[in-house]
Amino acid sequence: MAKIELIATAAFGLESIVARELKNLGYDELNVENGRVLFTADELGICRTNLWLRCSDRVLLKIGFFQARTFEELFQQTKALPWEDWLPEDANFPVQGKSVKSQLFSVSDCQAIVKKAIVERLKETYSRSWFEETGPRYQIEVALLNDQVTLTIDTSGLGLHKRGYRQLAGQAPLKETLAAAMIQLSFWHKDRALIDPFCGTGTIPIEAAFIAQNRAPGLKRSFAAEKWPNLPKVLWQEAWQEALDLWDPEAALHIYGSDIDPSALALARTHAFEAGVESAIHFQRLPVSEVRSRFKYGHLIANPPYGERLGGVNEVEGLYLELGETYKRLENWSLHMLTTHQFPERLIGRRWDKSRKLYNGRLECHYFQFFGPRPPKTQSK
Helix, strand or coil, X not given: CCCEEEEEECCCCCHHHHHHHHHHCCCCCEEEECCEEEEEECHHHHHHHHXXXXXXXXXXXXXXXXXXXXXXXXXXXXXXCCHHHCCCCCCECCEEEEEECCCCCCHHHHHHHHHXXXXXXXXXXXXXXXXXXXXXXXXXXXXXXXXXXXXXXXXXXXXCCCCCCCCCCCCCCCXXXXXXXXXXXXXXXXXXXXXXXXXXXXXXXHHHHHHXXXXXXXXXXXXXXXXXXXXXXXXXXXXXXXXXXXXXXXXXXXXXXXXCCHHHHHHHHHHHXXXXXXXXXXXXXXXXXHCCCCCCCEEEEECCCCCCXXXXXXXXXXXXXXXXXXXXXXXXXXXXXXXXXXXXXXXXXXXXXXXXXEEECCEEEEEEEECCCCCCCCCCC
């Protein structure tokens, strides 16, 4: 199969994690940039990366990259690209765009010019003057940054955080891609216990179960490129079979989620059932002050309420004090928490070991990590 260029987009702060995921999938030819990772793969790579990437927002097919400071340059260089390699005669190809620090700052004009250029190219290829666009969707994006143009086609459709199991959402839900990143940054291992003491609708425990079972997060959903006639269905079948072969649904796990909100816990249990991991997670209605564990070693991974997100600042800081007391009782555990609070160590009771800036939606947060001791090599829990 021929080599193609792809782009895995990511929220700021998650690029290195996405790069690591790509390397684990065998894609070593990559380049990390702000908000994205460019990599080389074959056509099967479109299928595999959509199924397996846990922390990427979507996978884009890169069609062209060039400099353009005038609309004529944009038109001619877009028209020169081999769009017919991917767009069939009946393709539905809307164009969206964005422009940052570029002379061509009118996004609507750039979109219209790119659309016209593609149509002109396809007219020459298919020898027709009109396209009804009744076929599969090929969402095209024209992105300008410092007068550099990147033209892509979205292979994912819905964002990759849409795992296919969450039909309902609670208050202030955590994005699945960010939850998966929090778990991977913690270096939690499935042989150890994991507790989310503010589990809400269950995103962190469910993502942890997926990781521990080596479950491809995209198994229960579909992707835009599945409907593309020029991407053979046998490739999708091969990717799905690989994912099913590597899935270990019988892995013995110690994953727990607790919360004081009964309606959120009801949603968490529903989500876990829909995701097929209900037997791997134990949910319990419990305030953070009452969280205990029989395991000597483990990880607390939490997205506790923020003053900006839920409740008042005083109420939130009270919860953090309770979290600190719970963490002291779990003396050999590690704590990993995402928050907008600037100085959580004052409430947790010890200095954090590592901090990383992440974004929960558009909200700037920090992921504070307080590491416990490593268990003895003979101690697996």
